[in-house]
Structure formats: C-alpha cells, structure tokens
Amino acid sequence: MNQPAPDLSPKVSDEIRKTTCYMCACRCGINVHMKGGQVAYIEGNRDHPVNRGVLCAKGSAGIMQHLSPARLRAPLKRVGPRGSGEFEEISWDEALRIATDWLGPLREKAPEKLAFFTGRDQSQSFTGWWAQAFGTPNWAAHGGFCSVNMAAAGIYTMGGAFWEFGQPDWERTKLFLLFGVAEDHDSNPIKMGLGRLKERGARVIGVNPIRSGYNAVADDWVGITPGTDGLFILSLVHELLRAGKIDLGYLIRYTNAPYLVNAQEGPEKGLFLRDADGKPMVRDRRTGQAVAWDAPDIAPDLANGVEIDGVTHLPVFRHLADRYLSEEYAPDNVADRCGVPAARIRAIAAEIARVAFEEEITLDQPWTDFRGVKHDKMVGRPVAMHAMRGVSAHSNGFQTCRALHMLQILIGSIETPGGFRFKPPYPKPPEAHPRPHAKHAPGQPLDGPHLGYPLGPEHLLIEEDGAPKRIDKAFSWEAPLSAHGMMHMVISNAHAGDPYEIDTLFLYMANMAWNSSMNTSKVMEMLTDTTEDGSYRIPRIIYSDAYSSEMVAFADLVLPDTTYLERHDCISLLDRPICEAEALADSIRWPVVAPDRDVRPFQSVLLDLGARLKLPGMVKDDGTPKFSDYADYITHHERRPGVGPLAGFRGNGDGKGRGAPNPDQIARYIENGGFWIDHIPEEAQFYKPWNAAYQDWAVARGLYDSPQPYLFNLWSETLRKFQLAAEGHGDRQPPEYLRARLIETMDPLPIWYPTFTDAETDPAEYPLHALTQRPMAHYHSWGSQNAWLRQIHGHTPLYVSGDIWAEHGFAEGDWATLTSPHGRITLPVVRMDALNACTVWTWNAIAKRRGAWALDKRAPEAEKSSLLNHLIHELLPTKGDGLRWANSDPITGQAAWYDLRVKIEKAPAGQSVSHPAHPPQASPVPKAPQDMALKARV
Amino acid sequence: MHPAPSLILFTVLSGTGFGLLVWLGLGLRAPTGLAAFILFGLGYGLAGAGLIAAAFHLGHPERALKAFTQWRSSWLSREAVLAAATLAVMAPHAAGSVFAATPLPFFGWLGALLALVTIFATSMIYVQIKAVPRWHHWSTPPVFLLAGLAGGAALAGQAILALWLMLALAIAMVVHWMAGDGQFAQAGSTAGTATGLGDLGTVRLLEPPHSGQNYLLREMVHEVGRKHAYKLRLIALGAGAVLPALLLLLFPVGYLVIALALIAHIFGMLAQRWLFFAEAEHVVGLYYGKR
Amino acid sequence: MTSLPEKTQKKLGLVIDLDTCVGCHACVISCKGWNTENYGAPLADLDAYGESPEGTFLNRVHSFEVVREEATPMVVHFPKSCLHCDDAPCVTVCPTGASYKRVEDGIVLVNESDCIGCGLCAWACPYGAREMDGAEKVMKKCTLCVDRIYNENLPEEDREPACVRTCPAGARHFGDLSDPDSDVSQLVAERGGIDLMPEQGTKPVNKYLPPRPRDALEVPDLKPLSAPKTPKTEQAKGFVGWLDRALEKL
Numbered sequence A: 001m002n003q004p005a006p007d008l009s010p011k012v013s014d015e016i017r018k019t020t021c022y023m024c025a026c027r028c029g030i031n032v033h034m035k036g037g038q039v040a041y042i043e044g045n046r047d048h049p050v051n052r053g054v055l056c057a058k059g060s061a062g063i064m065q066h067l068s069p070a071r072l073r074a075p076l077k078r079v080g081p082r083g084s085g086e087f088e089e090i091s092w093d094e095a096l097r098i099a100t101d102w103l104g105p106l107r108e109k110a111p112e113k114l115a116f117f118t119g120r121d122q123s124q125s126f127t128g129w130w131a132q133a134f135g136t137p138n139w140a141a142h143g144g145f146c147s148v149n150m151a152a153a154g155i156y157t158m159g160g161a162f163w164e165f166g167q168p169d170w171e172r173t174k175l176f177l178l179f180g181v182a183e184d185h186d187s188n189p190i191k192m193g194l195g196r197l198k199e200r201g202a203r204v205i206g207v208n209p210i211r212s213g214y215n216a217v218a219d220d221w222v223g224i225t226p227g228t229d230g231l232f233i234l235s236l237v238h239e240l241l242r243a244g245k246i247d248l249g250y251l252i253r254y255t256n257a258p259y260l261v262n263a264q265e266g267p268e269k270g271l272f273l274r275d276a277d278g279k280p281m282v283r284d285r286r287t288g289q290a291v292a293w294d295a296p297d298i299a300p301d302l303a304n305g306v307e308i309d310g311v312t313h314l315p316v317f318r319h320l321a322d323r324y325l326s327e328e329y330a331p332d333n334v335a336d337r338c339g340v341p342a343a344r345i346r347a348i349a350a351e352i353a354r355v356a357f358e359e360e361i362t363l364d365q366p367w368t369d370f371r372g373v374k375h376d377k378m379v380g381r382p383v384a385m386h387a388m389r390g391v392s393a394h395s396n397g398f399q400t401c402r403a404l405h406m407l408q409i410l411i412g413s414i415e416t417p418g419g420f421r422f423k424p425p426y427p428k429p430p431e432a433h434p435r436p437h438a439k440h441a442p443g444q445p446l447d448g449p450h451l452g453y454p455l456g457p458e459h460l461l462i463e464e465d466g467a468p469k470r471i472d473k474a475f476s477w478e479a480p481l482s483a484h485g486m487m488h489m490v491i492s493n494a495h496a497g498d499p500y501e502i503d504t505l506f507l508y509m510a511n512m513a514w515n516s517s518m519n520t521s522k523v524m525e526m527l528t529d530t531t532e533d534g535s536y537r538i539p540r541i542i543y544s545d546a547y548s549s550e551m552v553a554f555a556d557l558v559l560p561d562t563t564y565l566e567r568h569d570c571i572s573l574l575d576r577p578i579c580e581a582e583a584l585a586d587s588i589r590w591p592v593v594a595p596d597r598d599v600r601p602f603q604s605v606l607l608d609l610g611a612r613l614k615l616p617g618m619v620k621d622d623g624t625p626k627f628s629d630y631a632d633y634i635t636h637h638e639r640r641p642g643v644g645p646l647a648g649f650r651g652n653g654d655g656k657g658r659g660a661p662n663p664d665q666i667a668r669y670i671e672n673g674g675f676w677i678d679h680i681p682e683e684a685q686f687y688k689p690w691n692a693a694y695q696d697w698a699v700a701r702g703l704y705d706s707p708q709p710y711l712f713n714l715w716s717e718t719l720r721k722f723q724l725a726a727e728g729h730g731d732r733q734p735p736e737y738l739r740a741r742l743i744e745t746m747d748p749l750p751i752w753y754p755t756f757t758d759a760e761t762d763p764a765e766y767p768l769h770a771l772t773q774r775p776m777a778h779y780h781s782w783g784s785q786n787a788w789l790r791q792i793h794g795h796t797p798l799y800v801s802g803d804i805w806a807e808h809g810f811a812e813g814d815w816a817t818l819t820s821p822h823g824r825i826t827l828p829v830v831r832m833d834a835l836n837a838c839t840v841w842t843w844n845a846i847a848k849r850r851g852a853w854a855l856d857k858r859a860p861e862a863e864k865s866s867l868l869n870h871l872i873h874e875l876l877p878t879k880g881d882g883l884r885w886a887n888s889d890p891i892t893g894q895a896a897w898y899d900l901r902v903k904i905e906k907a908p909a910g911q912s913v914s915h916p917a918h919p920p921q922a923s924p925v926p927k928a929p930q931d932m933a934l935k936a937r938v
Numbered sequence B: 001m002h003p004a005p006s007l008i009l010f011t012v013l014s015g016t017g018f019g020l021l022v023w024l025g026l027g028l029r030a031p032t033g034l035a036a037f038i039l040f041g042l043g044y045g046l047a048g049a050g051l052i053a054a055a056f057h058l059g060h061p062e063r064a065l066k067a068f069t070q071w072r073s074s075w076l077s078r079e080a081v082l083a084a085a086t087l088a089v090m091a092p093h094a095a096g097s098v099f100a101a102t103p104l105p106f107f108g109w110l111g112a113l114l115a116l117v118t119i120f121a122t123s124m125i126y127v128q129i130k131a132v133p134r135w136h137h138w139s140t141p142p143v144f145l146l147a148g149l150a151g152g153a154a155l156a157g158q159a160i161l162a163l164w165l166m167l168a169l170a171i172a173m174v175v176h177w178m179a180g181d182g183q184f185a186q187a188g189s190t191a192g193t194a195t196g197l198g199d200l201g202t203v204r205l206l207e208p209p210h211s212g213q214n215y216l217l218r219e220m221v222h223e224v225g226r227k228h229a230y231k232l233r234l235i236a237l238g239a240g241a242v243l244p245a246l247l248l249l250l251f252p253v254g255y256l257v258i259a260l261a262l263i264a265h266i267f268g269m270l271a272q273r274w275l276f277f278a279e280a281e282h283v284v285g286l287y288y289g290k291r
Numbered sequence C: 001m002t003s004l005p006e007k008t009q010k011k012l013g014l015v016i017d018l019d020t021c022v023g024c025h026a027c028v029i030s031c032k033g034w035n036t037e038n039y040g041a042p043l044a045d046l047d048a049y050g051e052s053p054e055g056t057f058l059n060r061v062h063s064f065e066v067v068r069e070e071a072t073p074m075v076v077h078f079p080k081s082c083l084h085c086d087d088a089p090c091v092t093v094c095p096t097g098a099s100y101k102r103v104e105d106g107i108v109l110v111n112e113s114d115c116i117g118c119g120l121c122a123w124a125c126p127y128g129a130r131e132m133d134g135a136e137k138v139m140k141k142c143t144l145c146v147d148r149i150y151n152e153n154l155p156e157e158d159r160e161p162a163c164v165r166t167c168p169a170g171a172r173h174f175g176d177l178s179d180p181d182s183d184v185s186q187l188v189a190e191r192g193g194i195d196l197m198p199e200q201g202t203k204p205v206n207k208y209l210p211p212r213p214r215d216a217l218e219v220p221d222l223k224p225l226s227a228p229k230t231p232k233t234e235q236a237k238g239f240v241g242w243l244d245r246a247l248e249k250l
C-alpha cells in the first residue's frame, strides 16, 4: 500500500525560553517555545523542581492568557461614574503624576490613610517593603480571606504548615489522608504525588463532602459534613490514645508534651512552669524533680506532675490525654454530627495505627540532634496528611488545623520519613518570625514589618482604648492572630469609616468587586457609595490589573500590568519560594516577549512611584531613583547584608543564600532554566527542627542568623495568654463582649466547636451546607477570558445530592433557587450522588459580570452562572445583642467561606437566566474577535 | 443524528431521480421527443440536485472528485462512482430517446441496474455505520429502494406499479421503525460498556467534558421527543405512502392525481428522512449521558 | 488508502489509568496546544468569547458517576481520544482515502489535504474521537502525536505524546501494545486493562485500566488499653498506668 508520508520531524520552534508559570501560585517551570518571535507552545520544564516537566491545563493554556482580548492596553482614568466602566486611556506620565499627586501629600500628613492591599501577590516581600517605606500600617495580601487558619495553626503548632510550607513524603508514604482539598496551591506536586502513591498502590483516604477530583481517586472516601473535621480528627485521636498507639519517644524528644503546666487558678494558670532562666520545665522520671526541658541526661515524664509550694503542675500530655480520652470524642458520639459512621472512624484510626507502627520504615542515615545526641537511623511512620481550605475556611478552622497537626505529631509523623516534611525556609517557629508593626508617623516609614506572629496580648496592634490600629482590624481582639491581615474586611471597614476613614485604596491583582469579596453586590455599592456632598465615601481608588476584570470598573486610576511572559519577577525565599522538602529553591520570571502595548510591570511602576515619592530605600542620596526597574531591584536590593530577593548565584556566582549582589545574577538564572536549587545534605533531610546539620545548613544559607531548634507546641502558651487576658488577668483587656468567645475558642489544646453559622442557624430553615470547589482547569476569575479553558467550565451548575434531587422533584434542565439568611441566587441544577447528603456545591469564580473580561454579554458565565459570594456576608446575621459578629475565625480572622447554610427550592419553570443579573459594565477594552484559529508564523 | 437538510434532500431527491431512471431505463415507459426530454430531464435533474445538495454537506466540495477513489472499501465512494456511472451509461439511451426517438435498450437496461444499485449504495452509507444501530439493519435498504422506485414509478406515470410500490414502502417503513426501535438495545452498547465501568454499578454522566458546544453533540446527539416522533411517523407513513396509494387507487389516473400523489409522497419522504436521521441514536451519545 | 492494513508492524497506543486520573484536563489542553501549532490546520475555536463557544479538541475528559448497590457512589474521570482501532471503521468508510491506518505503527491519521469534510468517518467512530474543524472544515483526530514520537528535533525523552508528557498524575502511558514485553502491555496484563465497547468490534489498541476497588478498607478495631466498659475516670487512670509502664520501657 501506498500511504502518505507526513513530516514526522517538523521543526518545533526557533528557540525555547525557560521561565515560570503564573497561572496559579504553584509556580511551575515552563519551556516557552518561540516561533518567529511569537509564543508558539508552552510545556513543562523537565528539570524544574516543582513540576518536573508536567504542566496543568492552566499552564498549557498560558498562551491564550497572553493573547486574551481582555488585556488592558494603557493606563486608564475614570471618566464616567465609578462602576460604569467608562474610562479614557492616558499616558504613563499622566498616570504616575496623578498617583504622585494623590499619595505625596497623604504621606506627609497621614500615611495610614493609604490602604495598600495586594491580592495573590507573588512579590509580597517587595510590596510590603514599599508599604513600610511609605509608612502606612495598612498593607497585607490575600492570606486573610484565603488560608491563614492553615498557615497560622501550623506555625503556632509546629513552625510550618501544609499549604506551601511543607509536603507529604510522597516517595515513602504508605497511607495518605487528604482533608478538604479540591486543587490546592501545590497543584501539580499533589497530582504528581498522588500518582506516585497510585503507582505503589498506597492507600489514599479522602475526607471531603464531595467526591470529585482527588477524592474521586481516593481509595476510601469519607463524605464528612462540612465544619466537623475537628470532631472527626479528635475522635481519631481518642481511638489512638485509647489503644496507646502513639509515639511516646517522639513526644518526649520533640514536643512540649512533657512541659509542666500550672494548674492553680490565677494569672499563671495554664502557663508553663519555668526555671530562673525562663526555661520551661519537665519532670525527670529518675529524680522526680522539675528540671529545665533541655537539661542533659533526663527522662522527661509524660504521666506525672510535680507539686511545688502547693501548686500542682501536670505535664501537657496529661491534659491532652484527659481531654481526648473523654467519651465525648468516642466515635459513637461524633458519628451523627460528622455524618461518618462510627465503624468507619474506628477503621480509619486502626489503619493509621497499623501503618504508623507496624509498617515503620527506617533509613540507614545517621544524624545528630540539637542536644548533641547521635542517632544511627532515621525512623519513619509512613502516614502522611494534607489539608487545605475545606478545613481552614471555617470559623473553627484554626483549631481544626491544630487538631490535625496534633494527630500527626501524636503518631510521630512530622519530619520523619514517610510522613510530612517541611520545605525550607520552614521550619520556623512563631518566635523566629517577626511581630506585627503599626507605628506610623507623617512622612516616616513604618516602625517594622506589617505582619507577624503575636506571642501574647502585648503584641496586639491596638490603641490605648483597644481600638484597632489597622483598617482591616487585624491583630485586634477580634482576630488576635490574624497573621496575614484581613483583606476581606478592608472595603467594608473603609466604607464605614471604622476604625477610621481612609483616603486612598490602592489594590493590586485582587478582584475585590467580585469573587474575592463576601457579599459581592453590597461591596459594589460600598465602592460607589457617596457622602452627603456627593463625594465618594472611599475617596480614591487606584488599581493595578492586567485584564478587564470586574474590579477595574471601580477604580479611578488603573495601572495596567504586563502579562507574566513580559516581565521580571522573583519567587523569593523572603516570600513564598518554590522550595521542596529536600531542597532550597527560588526562581524568576523574565520577559520572554516584549509587551505590544502601553503597559508596564507593576513592580517597576511601584519603584518609579516610590522614587517620585522619595521613599527611603528607593532613592539615592541625591534624590535620583535607586533602581531603574524591578530587575535592578531583584539584583541589587539587600534585605540584610548579603541576603537579597534571590538566593542563588550571589557574589561571584557561587554564593548560595548569602553573598554580595551579583550583576549577572538574573542572567545566571536564565541560563539555569529560570530557577536555582540547592539540595539539603542527606543527614539534614529529616527531623529539621531538631537536626543540628539542618540548623547549621540553614544558617549558612541565610535562612536564620543562628540555629533555631525548638519543640512542637501541643500546648500553645500563646493561646493561653489570650485566654488569661479574657479571664481578667493582665493589663491589656479585651472588650467585655469578646471575653466569653476568647475563653471558649483560644484554648491552648485543640478543640472543636460548631462553626458560628451552624451554632446560630435553625437547621429546619437552612438545612443545607453550600460549598464551592476550584476547578482544576481554571484560576479564580481569570480562566474565563481564556478561549480554551472557558469551554471546559463555562457555567456553574449547582450539584445536589440524590436525596435533595428526589425531595424537590428536580429533573434534568431544572433550575434552583438557593437562599441564605443574606441573599438569593438561582442556578441550573445537576444531580450528584457522591456527595454528602446535606451539601450542595458549585464551581468557584466562574460566574462573571456582564461586560467584564471582554466576554459577550450573553456569555454563559453571566447567564448560567452565579457566585455563592452573593449568599455570604462578611458579618453574621444579627442575633439581638446589638452587635454584628464577623463571619470569620475568631482567632485569625480567616474568612469563613464554607460555613454557609442555605435552603433550596425549585425555580419556577421557564427560568433561563441566573440570578442576580447585574447590569453590564462598559468594557474598557475592544470587542473580542469572533473565531480563533492560531498558528505562530515561522 | 443531526437531520441536516442537505442530507435529507440528497437522499430523497436523488433516490426519486434514480428511481425514475430505473423505470425509464427498463423501458417501462419509453417516451420520445419532448416527453422524453421532460422525463429524462426530471430523472437527471433530481439525481443531480440530490448530488449537489450532498455537496453542500461537504467541507471541501472542491475536492469532491477525490471521493471517487475509494470504491473498493467505502460505500460513499461507491455511491459516487455508481451515480456517475448511472448518469453516464444512461446518457446514450436518454439522448437516443430525446433526439432520435430511438431508445437504446442495452444502455437503458444497464443504466437501470446501475441506478438501482446506486440507491442501494446510498442506503449502505448508513447501513454500514454500526455505531448507529437503528441504521445498521437489513430493513434500511428496502426503505430507500422502495421509496426511490415508488416515487420514480409515480413520476413515470406508472400508477398501478406505483400503487403497489407505495404499499410495499409503507410496510418497509413500518418494519424499519419497529425493528429500529429495538436496535440500540440489541447492539448492547451501554454507558457501562462505553466506559468499561458497567460491572461496578450504574454508570451515569456526571459532567460532560466541556460545558461548551462541540461538533459531536451537534452532529450526533440529537434528541426527538417520543410524542413528536410518533406524529411524524404517522405523517411519513400517511403522506409518503398511504395517501399516494389511496389517490392512485381511488381516482382515475391523470396528471393531477399523479402530481398530488407525488407531492404527498415527497413530503412524506422528507418527513421519513428527517426522522431517519433525528431518531437515529449514535452510541457516542453514551459518553454524553444521552440515552 | 481506505483499506485497513492486514497487520501493522507495531500497535502504538495509550494506556489510561482510571484509578489515577484526577480529571484535571491537563492532557486536553496540552493536546490542544501542540496540535494547534503542529500537524495540519490549527484547532479552531468558534465564537471563542461568545455565548456558545465551540472548539476542536482531540482529547476530552468526561466525568462519570458510578452508583453502587452496597457501597458509596464513585466518581471516575474519563479521558478519551482516538483509540487507534485495529478494525477502524472510520478508515473503511472514508471515500477519499484521507483516513488511513499506518502500516508501521497502526496510527490512524487523516491526510487533511485529501479530506473533503464529509463527516462520515466521525459517524463511523463509536467513540466520538473525530471532530470536524469548524474553521478549516477538515476532519481532526488524535494523531498519537506522530509528529512528536519520531521527531528528531525533539530530545529523545520528549518523543512521546504531548498529553502523556504533561499528565501530572502519570495516568497516561504510551507504548507498543503489540509487544507483550513492553511496559504498557505489562501494565495492561497486571491491572486487567480493558477495551471500550468491545461489542462494536473495532478492536481498539488503547486500553483502560479500571479503578482499583474503592471503600474496601477492612482492619480490625483497635484494642483499648483498658476494658471498654470502664467509666471515664477509670479509663483515664488505666491510661496513666499504661503510660507509666510504657515510659519505663523507653
């Protein structure tokens, strides 16, 4: 036969440029294939530590993001009313002059009247530095509405969290439990990890009300009722304790389980017994005496306490055992509440115990601990766990995350082979983090970094009278440990002038008028609301976006950003780097193509603005700009001597972590594929918080200035200090109305309490939980402008369980109305049986406002989609005490997205457009092309 | 399947045209001169119009000639070759009849045979598609053949023949429908076999691969309501076969009666063909939760 | 070219692991990207930013739910592209010879310059593996990345299909299914790989690995340290007793 002979070896591209993906916070390495100067194809970089060649749908679709018709073209000045979307394009000169004219006088008079908040910013160490130089206390990024519960609970408990701070030991784990994750930041690594587990046939248990995605491949699915993970986890703890399946040696060596806790009523109750040097003490079993925790050659006791001067001091572990052995946590007593049969809880506990203690693994790798004791092996308990927003985005999230870490610690699986491992620069205990700062003065920089980890009420950012110092009320009694700030409260507080009024709201890459705000419709009103004299309540809004998002329409001045393929970026160790558990790593982005329009990289614009405002660190002595652009800053800025944004190729090019600025640094990164990696020595790979070799290595790399070994906090003295204050001790006292809540929730040991919404909602009226999940092929609101991705997820059906389907007589093609105490939305329904029976859900952030994102006004994103955000208020419904309580975690202020309760009704026949249907915004960009069929020109 | 107007017209028109040519070729009616011109003209015209309609269905009609190459394996290619051959072989007979009042029976008979096989080939384009169980059945060719022959006979003014063929067509249609209704189940393809997950439990589509449209859905997943289909079947049967038969049986044969019978027949056949496509479920629907 | 080869020298194909696929659509998009830029016409998207976008994709991921009698329901993510059937009906129906199955490796391809866009091959395919391109009006299908797997301009390790290279979970495998010793054949043997719609008689080359048993965790309950019926305080006491003893042994 005579068959055609296609060209089997076509030329793939002229050149490959290696940079870093930006379609999500995972930050994979990409090979950008160039043809004729155009981007032709994007694939994963095989050498990259994060993704090792693989790439997700968003990453591969980056080319369409770059070619998006929604891209802004030039700076914009508002000409119509706010929210209308009517703008005129202006020059950068004019834009920067306007910004300087607004901000200059503000800095001289009242720098706190600038609120600068930066969304899912990948340059936080830079924007924070800028805000500090400006002198406003009001800066933070998105963590408060995202996952601060996870981050803070992890740091306070063990000096690192899941999230981006650590990862399961994918190569060795034999049992993996995944709680409340649909996609996560570590998007590709989790998929790669699951793939590795599947290859070995290791068991995966998914705890999630919804069985899709990762939970679909889980061998066992626990369709838990939302908000009850804490109870489920404590029940597992109960079972393990009851059977003695805990790693006592680990608890004694690496945790504060043996610390003696004062049991006497009074200002010392619940605090550690300390020696004259302030060192916490333990009971030495050999002598029965209380000695400093790190005294040599002792056998710390976990069972018995000491009595000194008539005061009993019991070890932390005794408190712990007493609490969780209580029948309250027995599987039979939590099963109904959690929606998980008791037998299943028992089976999972038994499986955890079996794998942890019967399938123990050992590595023949000697190591030395910080006490100087040599160990000839590394012993691992191959049970790993991971959790994300399903656990953290609840008002009991902080304590639930703590409970989960306690479970991991009890079986000795943190930082041991087969368990959970930190990624450098973690571990880092709260003590090694800064405290938050808010001291501002006209014309002066702030007194220190904005965010940090308070160790007691003394570190709160409050005025004498208890009023919050920050516009978002972070680090106030309402959210004492709000380590990431509370971006979701900024607009409503600024609108209310509570705690004070601001002048300029400066936002960067956060779609606050849409999917990242609770109570979206009302937020749009707040942004456009005027005072008696007709001026806007929030006087000025500056916004930087790269695309025509909903938020753009609400800005007075828009600073258009480049795309990720057109600018320099650094993914820095000072921020959230791309490290892996076995290596230190950071990376860059660099302009692989030049912008084809009048847009500028936001970071360079910020430096320009800083120089015009003469901010310290941004101008030379003669007043001229210190940095020509962001690339210059990345190369030459030093945070501490020898430590800068990038850790690799410092000094003469050999410097790792420390070293003088190297003018060739960026070139070296490009040469190296856009990243730098430095492997942790073998003997330092595990037990990092206590491993002398790791500690020394971390100091050498500039992660710490001196070794920082520490013990895990099963008992959190910090939390206890806030409780003591609430009990009336100490000179910083919370307002009366918060006392009871602080006492209840800031327990030094993990607890579970029903989410505030659950506790206050009449289950007969709002019987259902409503959740969102992130689609793997979309990133928040940006996916919809992508011609490829929007075909995959172009609308948001509401998935309801078979029971609800039957109860309401739904049929294919029907629509439903969901009502919360706060609002109402209408959506098409779809049946899903693999779903917790009292839960409904839809995709997150697919819904769009008409007119935004260069989409047709009749796009399904606008007509067949809605946001659950319309149903969620930033405050809880009134309960008659005259107060509006925040819909957040009481400890960290994390937005409680997933506490939502709703009722469902069948929508009247004939429904064809979703509710609410906001009127269209004018589009600041031209109409999108009709059809696309692209090939780069060779 | 999507009932594309181009394909409905193609099968109905060319079927009728080739049906007429069968009768003209066989010399059942042997007109000459103007009458021959009109009749052969109709035959060629309908067959040609059908083929042109079919070309509208092509993405690249300019490459249509390539479709003549694969007659060894492809029924579509065979249909094209046969149609062309029919028209070519019949040409001397037609020309002889029109211009020289001399029918050439050899060409006529051969042409008639080819025309018949052409209609059969048209039907085989559908019969061969195993993925559409309703089509993939012996009852499909009789419907195509009888429809073409009945329409052709009526056009040729052969009332008695047309009457019998109409009745046969009615039976063929009913058999085709009745058999067809069970064909999908008979084929044994289910969501379970389509996914290989059938042994685990009841398989149901949760989410289609794209919320957007696609070619497959537009082309192959077409749903007609049961009631709607039932009504159309009555129309197809009534107008396409029963009514013409009654007209031919009850009224003296004349141009008006034949014209009325033909109009009813064509109308009915359009309905039949619409249903032929619209009711045909493609197994790919199983991947889209259809059926 | 419409006749099928009696036998092909190899049977290159994909093995897709339904136990592992998380339904991320990465393979869908990398396929779209590669094939837009390579083999034949770019894959078009009509009404790309409009009310009803419709693009050409050679690989799509469906999600199915399996409702079981005795156990909780399952969800299975299900990627599907051309299965490169041995008895490919799409090839034999093609009137132009544009569709063909390669003798050397069994890959089923469309020679776009011969395709008249009649759509018949798409009808003939039971699996929905062929799509007519809305702009170019030629038939599009998975090429098994024939322009990657032999491409001398690509490094050796990259000579595999784009979808396989990108799959984050490692749920896609590529190889020669005619060679019983190949990795893919062994995987199929080990995990009981299956054909889709065998009753259609197409003899697909691609195989699917079924999900492993779900929700089958069976472990005996943990044995409590003290008798389960003891009252709360007793239980705590029993625990401290055990703890004391256990610490002595450390």
Ligand SMILES: Nc1nc2c(c(=O)[nH]1)N[C@H]1C(S)=C(S)[C@@H](COP(=O)(O)OP(=O)(O)OC[C@H]3O[C@@H](n4cnc5c(=O)[nH]c(N)nc54)[C@H](O)[C@@H]3O)O[C@H]1N2
Pocket: A024, A025, A058, A120, A146, A147, A179, A180, A181, A182, A183, A184, A185, A186, A187, A207, A208, A209, A210, A224, A225, A226, A227, A228, A229, A388, A389, A390, A391, A394, A771, A772, A773, A774, A775, A776, A777, A778, A779, A780, A844, A898
């Ligand atoms: N593709 C993609 N990747 C992303 C993003 C994106 O938009 N798209 N966004 C990034 C961002 S900003 C973030 S914060 C991360 C978030 O990553 P994830 O934490 O994976 O985000 P969610 O989609 O919110 O998933 C929450 C999951 O928790 C479940 N859940 C809800 N309530 C409960 C509960 O009470 N208990 C349990 N056990 N589960 C519960 C939900 O069913 C859902 O599966 O993803 C990041 N990565």
Ligand SMILES: Nc1nc2c(c(=O)[nH]1)N[C@H]1C(S)=C(S)[C@@H](COP(=O)(O)OP(=O)(O)OC[C@H]3O[C@@H](n4cnc5c(=O)[nH]c(N)nc54)[C@H](O)[C@@H]3O)O[C@H]1N2
Pocket: A119, A120, A142, A145, A146, A147, A508, A509, A510, A511, A512, A515, A516, A517, A544, A545, A546, A547, A548, A549, A550, A551, A561, A562, A563, A564, A602, A772, A779, A780, A781, A782, A844, A845, A867, A868, A869, A897
């Ligand atoms: N109902 C519900 N709501 C939620 C959540 C939920 O789970 N459920 N999750 C919450 C969480 S965790 C998060 S993190 C938020 C996320 O919400 P947002 O942070 O608001 O996320 P995006 O929608 O991606 O908005 C980011 C903005 O950045 C812009 N952008 C993209 N690229 C660039 C660029 O290169 N430069 C600049 N300057 N701008 C750019 C985009 O155009 C977009 O307008 O949503 C929150 N909202």
Ligand code: SF4
Pocket: A021, A022, A023, A024, A025, A026, A027, A028, A051, A055, A056, A057, A058, A059, A060, A187, A188
């Ligand atoms: S996970 Fe996907 S979107 Fe995120 S950085 Fe990696 S490739 Fe890009």
Ligand code: SF4
Pocket: C020, C021, C022, C023, C024, C025, C026, C027, C028, C061, C077, C079, C166, C167, C168, C169, C170, C171, C172
């Ligand atoms: S890339 Fe892999 S895991 Fe993702 S949908 Fe495709 S086959 Fe499944």
Ligand code: SF4
Pocket: C081, C082, C083, C084, C085, C088, C089, C090, C091, C108, C124, C125, C126, C127, C128, C129, C130, C141, C202
């Ligand atoms: S899957 Fe469909 S297109 Fe591919 S070879 Fe088989 S029949 Fe042909």
Ligand code: SF4
Pocket: C093, C094, C095, C096, C097, C098, C099, C110, C114, C115, C116, C117, C118, C119, C120, C121, C122, C138, C139
């Ligand atoms: S569409 Fe093209 S490839 Fe398919 S059968 Fe027709 S000519 Fe052949």
Ligand code: SF4
Pocket: C030, C031, C032, C034, C035, C058, C059, C081, C082, C141, C142, C143, C144, C145, C161, C162, C163, C164
């Ligand atoms: S083998 Fe190539 S063409 Fe086929 S589905 Fe995979 S990426 Fe697409």
Ligand SMILES: [Mo]
Pocket: A145, A146, A147
């Ligand atoms: Mo987030």
